[in-house]
Amino acid sequence: MNTNDSLPITTYLTTVKNIQAGAIFSRDWAPLHSDQDWAKNKAKLPDIIMNNYTLNGLIIKYVTDYYGASTRIGKVQFNIKKPICPNKTLEFHGNLISEARISRELSIVRLAIEVKISSQTFASAKIIAGINLLNKTTNSPWKIDRDTWKSYLLE
Amino acid sequence: MKSDLPKEILKLIGMTYCMDSSPVTVQKGLWQNFCSAIEDGNPLYWDNSLSNKNNDSLISHPALLPSWAHDFQWHPEREIVHPMQLHFYIKDLLNLPLGIVTEVEIEFYDAVKDGDKISSEQKLISISDCVDTKLGNGRYWEIEVSYYNQIKELVGKQNIHFLGYQK
Numbered sequence: 001m002n003t004n005d006s007l008p009i010t011t012y013l014t015t016v017k018n019i020q021a022g023a024i025f026s027r028d029w030a031p032l033h034s035d036q037d038w039a040k041n042k043a044k045l046p047d048i049i050m051n052n053y054t055l056n057g058l059i060i061k062y063v064t065d066y067y068g069a070s071t072r073i074g075k076v077q078f079n080i081k082k083p084i085c086p087n088k089t090l091e092f093h094g095n096l097i098s099e100a101r102i103s104r105e106l107s108i109v110r111l112a113i114e115v116k117i118s119s120q121t122f123a124s125a126k127i128i129a130g131i132n133l134l135n136k137t138t139n140s141p142w143k144i145d146r147d148t149w150k151s152y153l154l155e
Numbered sequence: 156m157k158s159d160l161p162k163e164i165l166k167l168i169g170m171t172y173c174m175d176s177s178p179v180t181v182q183k184g185l186w187q188n189f190c191s192a193i194e195d196g197n198p199l200y201w202d203n204s205l206s207n208k209n210n211d212s213l214i215s216h217p218a219l220l221p222s223w224a225h226d227f228q229w230h231p232e233r234e235i236v237h238p239m240q241l242h243f244y245i246k247d248l249l250n251l252p253l254g255i256v257t258e259v260e261i262e263f264y265d266a267v268k269d270g271d272k273i274s275s276e277q278k279l280i281s282i283s284d285c286v287d288t289k290l291g292n293g294r295y296w297e298i299e300v301s302y303y304n305q306i307k308e309l310v311g312k313q314n315i316h317f318l319g320y321q322k
Binding site: 012018021022025026027028029052053054056057058060061064069070072073075076077078079080140143146150 | 191221256257260
């Protein structure tokens with residue numbers, strides 16, 4: 001993959017159940033993520049909304065699904081531009097910003113991700129991740145020591 | 156104007172405001188429920204034999220790092236510690252009743268594993284001058300939350316940018 005190349009687009013259908021489950025299983029008890037009555041009538045939102053941790057989880061899943069299970073996520077910087085509600089098809093779009101080879105088997109990639117609904121951007125993210133080019137476990141990015149790993153996360 | 160900021164706020168900048176000890180032990184059943192909700196089948200979270208080759212054991216989904224420092228919704232013996240206490244303290248001091256997260260930056264330094272206990276500390280990094288936004292008048296501020304495991308290793312760090320405002 002070359003700089004500025006796009007990752008394949010993937011989709012995820014939000015439902016009341018998976019937005020509630022994402023919030024509850026990330027120990028986020030705020031009612032705007034799990035109580036439809038509260039979200040609509042107290043917060044005046046269209047419905048419950050996806051929480052930060054669920055969105056972050058989906059962004060990380062998008063990257064690890066593409067680059068392989070042993071991908072090590074180092075940094076995620078994201079912002080939510082519009083609330084994400086149930087019964088929407090999220091589209092994940094990604095672009096490779098840069099790739100730095102650190103060994104024969106490993107690279108550090110920087111990616112830009114956009115989460116869209118009906119062509120509108122609802123969230124965007126920048127990611128730094130370590131990837132295994134040969135998809136072998138002998139030289140996994142998870143085996144990089146902490147100090148070296150932290151040095152790769154500097155902008 | 157920053158000079159309008161209460162002394163209590165100025166004193167907070169760069170200082171650790173609170174340290175929260177781990178309310179819950181990291182457990183694979185809990186992170187696998189989350190992975191199920193987002194349909195993430197990465198074997199590092201599910202399959203011991205594959206995960207062992209990378210990490211010596213299963214690991215928690217990275218997105219859950221802050222969650223391990225969240226208290227229960229209810230506890231039989233004590234008051235609940237609410238997350239992001241510093242944010243709510245700042246809102247109260249500035250009399251800004253409403254607040255939203257505008258940006259999150261999270262770094263992961265080490266894997267979090269079954270049996271770990273994650274504690275956290277919160278620090279105010281910066282606070283802006285007064286701003287007029289579409290939502291109302293208020294200020295932006297940035298809080299850094301550092302996460303440590305049971306042997307006090309820094310396993311990750313989160314910087315959260317907030318807008319506190321009033322209509």
